[in-house]
Amino acid sequence: MNDKKIRVLIAKPGLDGHDRGAKVVARALRDAGMEVIYTGLRQTPHMIAEAALQEDVDVVGISILSGAHMTLVPKVIELLKANGQTDVKVFVGGIVPNADIPLLLESGVNHVYGPGASTEEIIHDIRTSMTV
Amino acid sequence: MDLLVEKAIKGDRLSLSRLLSSIENNSAGSQQALDALFPLAGNAHIIGVTGSPGTGKSSLVNRIALEYRKRRQTVAIIAVDPSSPFSGGAILGDRIRMKELSGDTGVFIRSVASRGSLGGLSISTAQISSVFDAAGYDKILIETVGAGQSEVEIAGLAHTTLVVEAPGMGDDIQAIKAGILEIADILVINKADREGADQTELALRTMLELDHPKPKIFHHALLMDVVPLPDQQPDESLWIPPIVKTIATNGTNVEELTNRIEIHRQYLLNTGFWARRDSERILHELETSIKQQLFQGFISGIEPSDLLDVVQKIQQRTLSPHNATQILINRP
Ligand SMILES: Nc1nc2c(ncn2[C@@H]2O[C@H](COP(=O)(O)OP(=O)(O)OP(=O)(O)O)[C@@H](O)[C@H]2O)c(=O)[nH]1
Ligand SMILES: [Mg+2]
Numbered sequence: 001m002n003d004k005k006i007r008v009l010i011a012k013p014g015l016d017g018h019d020r021g022a023k024v025v026a027r028a029l030r031d032a033g034m035e036v037i038y039t040g041l042r043q044t045p046h047m048i049a050e051a052a053l054q055e056d057v058d059v060v061g062i063s064i065l066s067g068a069h070m071t072l073v074p075k076v077i078e079l080l081k082a083n084g085q086t087d088v089k090v091f092v093g094g095i096v097p098n099a100d101i102p103l104l105l106e107s108g109v110n111h112v113y114g115p116g117a118s119t120e121e122i123i124h125d126i127r128t129s130m131t132v
Numbered sequence: 133m134d135l136l137v138e139k140a141i142k143g144d145r146l147s148l149s150r151l152l153s154s155i156e157n158n159s160a161g162s163q164q165a166l167d168a169l170f171p172l173a174g175n176a177h178i179i180g181v182t183g184s185p186g187t188g189k190s191s192l193v194n195r196i197a198l199e200y201r202k203r204r205q206t207v208a209i210i211a212v213d214p215s216s217p218f219s220g221g222a223i224l225g226d227r228i229r230m231k232e233l234s235g236d237t238g239v240f241i242r243s244v245a246s247r248g249s250l251g252g253l254s255i256s257t258a259q260i261s262s263v264f265d266a267a268g269y270d271k272i273l274i275e276t277v278g279a280g281q282s283e284v285e286i287a288g289l290a291h292t293t294l295v296v297e298a299p300g301m302g303d304d305i306q307a308i309k310a311g312i313l314e315i316a317d318i319l320v321i322n323k324a325d326r327e328g329a330d331q332t333e334l335a336l337r338t339m340l341e342l343d344h345p346k347p348k349i350f351h352h353a354l355l356m357d358v359v360p361l362p363d364q365q366p367d368e369s370l371w372i373p374p375i376v377k378t379i380a381t382n383g384t385n386v387e388e389l390t391n392r393i394e395i396h397r398q399y400l401l402n403t404g405f406w407a408r409r410d411s412e413r414i415l416h417e418l419e420t421s422i423k424q425q426l427f428q429g430f431i432s433g434i435e436p437s438d439l440l441d442v443v444q445k446i447q448q449r450t451l452s453p454h455n456a457t458q459i460l461i462n463r464p
Contacts, residue, residue, distance in 0.1 A: 004157045030221035035245045040228035047234045054241050056149040084146045
C-alpha cells in the first residue's frame with residue numbers, strides 16, 4: 001500500500017520583506033492535500049537546495065519579488081542537480097519581467113507565475129507535472 | 133531499496149532522505165529496509181520536545197542542536213506537525229526557526245506530517261527515528277505539538293522528554309495541562325525574557341511538590357510507577373524533573389538545559405532505566421506488531437460477505453458481538 005503525498009518546498013530567497021503571496025500559495029496547496037514545507041524569508045540558494053534534499057520534495061516553489069531571480073533561480077537549479085535531485089520540479093512565482101520568462105524556462109524552471117496567477121492553476125500544474 | 137539502505141548508512145544524504153520517504157509512504161520494500169537497518173539502531177539518544185503551540189519548541193530545538201554540535205555530536209531533527217483532517221495536506225513550518233543549522237552536514241532536519249494518526253504523532257515517527265539511529269546520528273530531537281495523545285506517545289518513544297511552557301499562556305495551575313508532569317523529564321520555561329516567567333515557575337513548582345515524584349515507566353503504553361530494583365538505593369531511582377528557564381531566541385541558558393539532558397541520560401544509564409525503558413517499549417511494539425499481523429492474516433481469510441452477514445445478525449440483535457467474535461475465530 002503506497003500512501004505517497006506530493007511534497008512541496010516553498011522558499012523565499014532574497015531580502016524583500018513580505019511573504020503574503022507565498023503563504024497564500026502554501027495554504028492552497030495544503031488544502032489540495034499536499035505537504036508544504038515552508039522555510040520563511042531570506043533563504044540563500046544553498047539553504048533552499050539543502051532543505052529540498054533533506055525533505056525529499058517533489059517540487060521547489062520559489063517566490064521572488066526582489067528582481068534577483070536571474071541569479072538566484074539558476075543557482076538553485078544548479079545545486080539541486082549537483083545534489084542528484086534532477087527530477088525535482090521548480091516553480092517560480094512573483095514579479096518576473098516577460099523578457100526573463102523564456103530564460104528561466106530554459107535554465108530548467110517548469111513554470112513561471114505572475115502576481116495574478118490563480119492557486120487553482122498552480123495546483124493543476126503541480127499535479128500534471130507529477131504524472132509525467 | 134537494498135542499494136538505498138547501503139548508501140544511506142554510508143552517509144549519502146539523498147539516499148537517506150529517499151529512504152525516509154519510502155518508509156513514510158509505506159512503499160514496497162520499506163519493511164524489508166527497516167528489517168535490514170534494525171541491527172544497526174539502538175545507540176542514539178532520543179529526545180522529545182513537546183508543549184503548547186508557539187511556546188518556542190522549534191527555536192529551542194535549533195539552539196539545543198547548535199549546542200550539541202559544539203559538543204561534536206551529530207543531530208537528527210524530526211519536526212512533526214498535524215495534517216489537515218479535511219484535505220490530508222499539511223503546512224510544515226518548523227524549519228523557519230532552524231536556519232542557523234543549514235550548511236552543517238552533521239545535522240539532518242526532516243519535517244513530518246502526522247498523516248493518518250489521530251494522536252498527532254505520525255505512525256512512522258518511530259520508524260523514521262530508528263532510521264536516523266541506524267544511520268549513526270548521536271542525538272535525535274523530535275518536536276511535536278502537545279495535543280491529544282501525541283505527548284504521551286512521544287514520552288513512550290523518547291529517552292528524555294522536555295515539556296516546554298511559556299509565560300503568559302495561562303500561569304495558573306489549572307492552565308498547565310494535567311498529565312504534563314507525568315511525562316516531563318525536564319520542564320522548560322522558555323521566553324524567560326517575558327513577563328510572568330517567575331509566576332509560571334512558581335506554578336510548576338507547586339504542581340511538582342503536589343505530585344510526590346515517583347519514577348515512572350511505560351508499561352503496555354501506560355505510565356506506571358517503577359518499583360526500585362533490589363540493589364538500588366531508593367533515592368537513586370528517583371528523578372525529580374528540573375525546571376530550566378531559557379530564552380531560545382538568543383540562546384540564554386541552553387547550555388544549562390543541554391547539561392540537564394545529559395544528566396538525565398546518565399541517570400537512565402546508571403539506574404538501569406535506559407534498558408528497562410527500551411524493553412518496555414520493545415514489548416509494546418512487539419504486541420502491536422503481533423496484533424496487526426494476526427489480524428491481517430485472520431481478516432484476509434474471511435469472505436467480506438460472511439463478515440457482512442455477521443454484522444447484520446449483530447445489528448438484528450440475534451448475535452452479540454462477543455459471540456460473533458467467538459464464532460468467527462473458531463471457524464474451521
Ligand atoms: N521573546 C521570546 N520569543 C521567543 C522565544 N523563543 C521563541 N520565541 C518566538 O516565539 C515564536 C514561536 O516560536 P517557535 O519556535 O516557532 O515555537 P513552536 O513552539 O515551535 O511553535 P509551533 O511549532 O507552531 O507550535 C517565534 O516568533 C519565536 O521567535 C524566547 O525565548 N523569547
Ligand atoms: Mg515549531
